[in-house]
Amino acid sequence: MEVVIxxxxxxxxxxxxxxIAGLLRRKPDALLGVATGSTPLPIYDALTARVRDGSVDAxxxxxxxxxxxxxxxxxxxxxxxxTVLRQVVEPxxxxxxxxxxxxxxxxxxxxxxxxxxxxxxxxxxxxxxILGIGTDGHIGFNEPCSSLASRTRIKTLTEQTxxxxxxxxxxxxxxxxxxxxxxxxxxxxxxxxVLLATGEGKAEAVAQTVEGPVAALVPASALQxxxxxxxxxxxxxxxxxxxxxxxxHTFANKPAWQGI
Ligand SMILES: N[C@@H]1[C@@H](O)[C@H](O)[C@@H](COP(=O)(O)O)O[C@@H]1O
Numbered sequence: 001m002e003v004v005i006x007x008x009x010x011x012x013x014x015x016x017x018x019x020i021a022g023l024l025r026r027k028p029d030a031l032l033g034v035a036t037g038s039t040p041l042p043i044y045d046a047l048t049a050r051v052r053d054g055s056v057d058a059x060x061x062x063x064x065x066x067x068x069x070x071x072x073x074x075x076x077x078x079x080x081x082x083t084v085l086r087q088v089v090e091p092x093x094x095x096x097x098x099x100x101x102x103x104x105x106x107x108x109x110x111x112x113x114x115x116x117x118x119x120x121x122x123x124x125x126x127x128x129x130i131l132g133i134g135t136d137g138h139i140g141f142n143e144p145c146s147s148l149a150s151r152t153r154i155k156t157l158t159e160q161t162x163x164x165x166x167x168x169x170x171x172x173x174x175x176x177x178x179x180x181x182x183x184x185x186x187x188x189x190x191x192x193x194v195l196l197a198t199g200e201g202k203a204e205a206v207a208q209t210v211e212g213p214v215a216a217l218v219p220a221s222a223l224q225x226x227x228x229x230x231x232x233x234x235x236x237x238x239x240x241x242x243x244x245x246x247x248x249h250t251f252a253n254k255p256a257w258q259g260i
Contacts, residue, residue, distance in 0.1 A: 001229045003210055003247040004260065005238045009198040012232045013042025016130065016194055019230070019260040020047055021056045023128050023192075029060040031120075033129035033182075035140070036066070036083050039196050040130050048091040058092045064126055065101030067140040067181035070154060074105055078168045102152060102180040113152040113180055120186065129190035133197045136160055137205040137218035141181035145216045148225070150183030184222045193229040194260065195220065197237040206233055207240035230260045 006012045020043075023030050034040065050056035065084050072079045077086075081101050089099045100119055106112035120126060131139050136158060142150065143158050156178055157165075166172040187193065197206050209220040210231055223229040238244050 001210065001224055001226075001231060002251075002260065003231045003233065003238075003241070003243075004251050005233055005235065005241075005244060005248055008234050009039070009042045009196075010046075012196050012198060012234060013040075013044075013046040015232060015260060016043045016196060017046035017050060017056075019192075019194060020128060021050060022259050024056060024058055024061060027127060028057065029062060030127040031062045031064055031123055031125065033064045033066055033126040033187075033190055034084055034088050035130050035132045036080050036087075037132040039132040039198055041087065043130060043196065044088050044091065051092055058094070061092065061094065061098065062123065063089055063092075063094065063099045064120060064123070065099075066129070066131070066187075067179055068102045068104035069176040070104050070109060070178040070180055071176050072104060079104060104180055109154050109180065113154065116180070116182075117152045117186055120182075120189075126190035128192045128194060129187060131187070131193060131195040131220070133195060133202055133205050133209065133220050134161055135164060135201055135205055137208055137220045139184070139195070139220045139222075140187060141179040142184050142187075142219040144219065146184055146219050148214070148216055148219075148222050149185040152180065152182050152186050155179050155181055184219055188222060188226055191228065193223055193226050195223060195229070195231045196233075197231070198234040200236045200239065202233075202237040203240040206231070206237050207242075211242055232260075 051058050068080045102116040103112040162175040208218045214221045214224050
């Protein structure tokens with residue numbers, strides 16, 4: 001696992017956009033897995049700016065959703081489908097047929113989950129998966145004690161996650177209790193995992209993810225099992241890392257051609 005400590009969220013967004021730009025040069029039709037939440041927005045802003053100034057060609061890129069609320073009416077502005085269309089697909093100038101996600105309004109949720117895992121595999125698998133992290137260490141919507149081998153499935157949100165996400169809704173009662181999320185096993189199949197965490201509120205979860213044991217209690221710690229995982233953190237989110245100086249030294253001395 002590579003840990004990169006950056007000055008702030010904007011620098012994190014630029015660094016990860018560099019990584020995506022490199023991927024798209026090597027593989028123009030790469031499948032990019034995207035997360036929602038506030039944290040990845042600087043990545044999408046940086047990437048969009050490069051597409052608009054012509055330095056990155058994302059016209060053949062494909063976008064895959066990480067998770068979804070269950071039961072929101074189709075087209076609800078806070079469904080993750082709507083959010084990803086608004087924050088990623090449209091700004092990058094892509095069409096809806098370059099985008100895939102699980103169906104959160106399916107009558108048979110289990111079948112929708114299995115269909116999404118199958119669709120991801122048939123699309124050739126995710127090349128680069130962007131991840132955020134919950135305050136409790138969740139990735140996607142894999143709450144603590146999710147199986148490290150889990151596949152895409154329905155989960156029940158913790159009260160803490162509903163409270164954290166209530167800011168996107170008029171009131172907490174509107175935050176669904178159930179979600180569909182790529183499983184941890186599904187996420188680990190992506191070729192490159194890139195987790196961005198910013199702010200003091202993520203410092204404890206980051207420390208446990210990077211320096212704690214691999215444990216279902218901290219779902220993001222599963223990144224330790226992946227051969228190519230990059231954790232990008234700002235100074236505040238890095239504040240509880242014991243090996244912060246080592247991580248700084250390693251990245252400062254990394255040959256630039258290696259990228260993330
Ligand atoms: N399902 C999403 C996660 O993918 C995201 O990482 C998390 C943190 O969001 P934020 O980046 O806003 O803190 O929120 C939700 O739970």
